[in-house]
Amino acid sequence: MDFLLSDDQRNLQEAIGKFAREKIAPVAEKLDKEAKFPTALFHELAGTGITSIPFAEEWGGMGLGTFETALALEQVARADQSLAVGTMVSIATGLTLQRFGSDAQKKKFLPDIVSGKKICSIAGTEPQAGSDTAGFTTRARKHGDTWILNGEKAWITNSGTDISSFALVLAVTSPPEEKKKSFTLFLIPKGTKGYTVGKSYNKMGWKSSDTHPLYFEDCELGPENIVGEVDKGRLLLHKGYQQARVFLSICSVGLAQASLDVAVSYATERKAFGATIGKLQLIQKMVADICVKVETARMIVYKAAWLADKGLASGKDLGIAKYYATEIGNECANLALQVHGGFGFMDECPASRYVRDNRVCTIGDGSSQIQTLLIARELGLDVQF
Numbered sequence: 001m002d003f004l005l006s007d008d009q010r011n012l013q014e015a016i017g018k019f020a021r022e023k024i025a026p027v028a029e030k031l032d033k034e035a036k037f038p039t040a041l042f043h044e045l046a047g048t049g050i051t052s053i054p055f056a057e058e059w060g061g062m063g064l065g066t067f068e069t070a071l072a073l074e075q076v077a078r079a080d081q082s083l084a085v086g087t088m089v090s091i092a093t094g095l096t097l098q099r100f101g102s103d104a105q106k107k108k109f110l111p112d113i114v115s116g117k118k119i120c121s122i123a124g125t126e127p128q129a130g131s132d133t134a135g136f137t138t139r140a141r142k143h144g145d146t147w148i149l150n151g152e153k154a155w156i157t158n159s160g161t162d163i164s165s166f167a168l169v170l171a172v173t174s175p176p177e178e179k180k181k182s183f184t185l186f187l188i189p190k191g192t193k194g195y196t197v198g199k200s201y202n203k204m205g206w207k208s209s210d211t212h213p214l215y216f217e218d219c220e221l222g223p224e225n226i227v228g229e230v231d232k233g234r235l236l237l238h239k240g241y242q243q244a245r246v247f248l249s250i251c252s253v254g255l256a257q258a259s260l261d262v263a264v265s266y267a268t269e270r271k272a273f274g275a276t277i278g279k280l281q282l283i284q285k286m287v288a289d290i291c292v293k294v295e296t297a298r299m300i301v302y303k304a305a306w307l308a309d310k311g312l313a314s315g316k317d318l319g320i321a322k323y324y325a326t327e328i329g330n331e332c333a334n335l336a337l338q339v340h341g342g343f344g345f346m347d348e349c350p351a352s353r354y355v356r357d358n359r360v361c362t363i364g365d366g367s368s369q370i371q372t373l374l375i376a377r378e379l380g381l382d383v384q385f
């Protein structure tokens with residue numbers, strides 16, 4: 001087993017890390033306050049090539065893997081998890097299109113996603129159902145060659161920016177009288193008649209990541225909007241979410257590392273009882289605990305990414321990565337806040353932003369509860385979903 005990165009992987013990690021430290025970290029607090037997707041900064045970030053890493057060269061990509069993408073996203077998340085999340089959602093959605101879309105769809109939409117000129121979203125969740133995808137009710141009815149879509153999606157990342165290109169939207173396509181629902185994945189470009197992006201949500205974290213409800217009212221779609229096969233969309237969405245799971249996990253690792261960075265730094269500056277607090281053993285314990293959690297989570301997520309690239313990642317591997325990394329993200333951010341004392345509770349303390357930002361990571365993209373069920377199921381236990 002070789003834990004060393006190749007020269008190319010290390011160069012990629014260092015290049016993105018340098019950009020993240022110099023261009024993103026200094027403005028992360030300002031972005032959090034402005035609560036608006038930073039298009040210009042995203043374009044600069046895309047200039048590093050990050051959005052192209054896992055895509056085929058045919059579409060302008062680097063032809064690399066999940067692992068290299070994770071290495072890069074970790075660096076961005078260490079500077080600002082909000083920006084890393086917007087970036088990773090667009091990459092994961094683009095990868096779903098690359099894998100299941102038609103040549104015409106890829107030709108039309110992928111190059112702009114790969115270059116980072118535009119971003120895109122994947123829309124599953126609805127106001128009444130998230131984990132329970134069978135509870136989705138957004139429906140497309142067939143009329144000859146066209147489909148008429150009606151319904152609503154909730155909390156959709158990347159959907160309302162000035163560079164949002166399209167959303168992959170999951171809709172029921174089986175007739176209402178059929179007991180078992182079938183779903184189809186539709187590619188819906190922003191601006192399509194009958195497709196409206198609602199008002200931005202006020203969120204406790206991920207403030208500069210763009211999140212909106214989507215409304216569909218008699219939205220007319222054709223065969224060119226269908227991704228993959230009719231009635232097979234739920235599986236495609238689940239597969240898309242699986243890769244996103246590695247990316248979201250690494251976003252938590254990046255934030256956990258940032259928590260360690262600020263905890264060490266504060267512990268060596270802040271004085272109490274005549275010495276820096278880093279000399280107090282209970283502070284050392286908190287810092288060491290963060291360090292152990294970060295290292296453990298990083299190894300688990302790197303392993304999941306590596307297995308994914310070999311086509312060997314099981315639901316258990318991905319579930320463990322998502323469950324562990326996102327949970328320790330919360331723990332590390334909280335410990336870092338504690339090291340900062342009262343200052344930790346102030347908005348200008350990065351640790352307080354880390355607490356707010358990471359909080360959603362154990363909820364989105366398959367909550368911690370859902371991940372534990374997936375792990376238990378692969379262990380042979382009869383799981384009630």
Ligand SMILES: Cc1cc2nc3c(=O)[nH]c(=O)nc-3n(C[C@H](O)[C@H](O)[C@H](O)COP(=O)(O)OP(=O)(O)OC[C@H]3O[C@@H](n4cnc5c(N)ncnc54)[C@H](O)[C@@H]3O)c2cc1C
Pocket residue numbers: 089121122123124125128129130131132154155156157158203206211360363364365366367368369370373384385
């Ligand atoms: C900022 C943000 C961005 C998001 N971006 C997107 C996006 O881009 N695209 C998208 O499709 N969605 C997105 N989501 C939605 C997110 O994926 C869902 O919130 C998530 O899947 C959970 O669904 P829910 O909120 O409906 O919770 P529910 O499914 O209602 O769950 C409520 C609680 O019950 C638990 N629970 C549910 N089922 C079980 C079970 N069987 N056993 C035990 N416990 C269970 C859950 O873990 C949770 O604690 C986003 C959400 C947020 C907050």
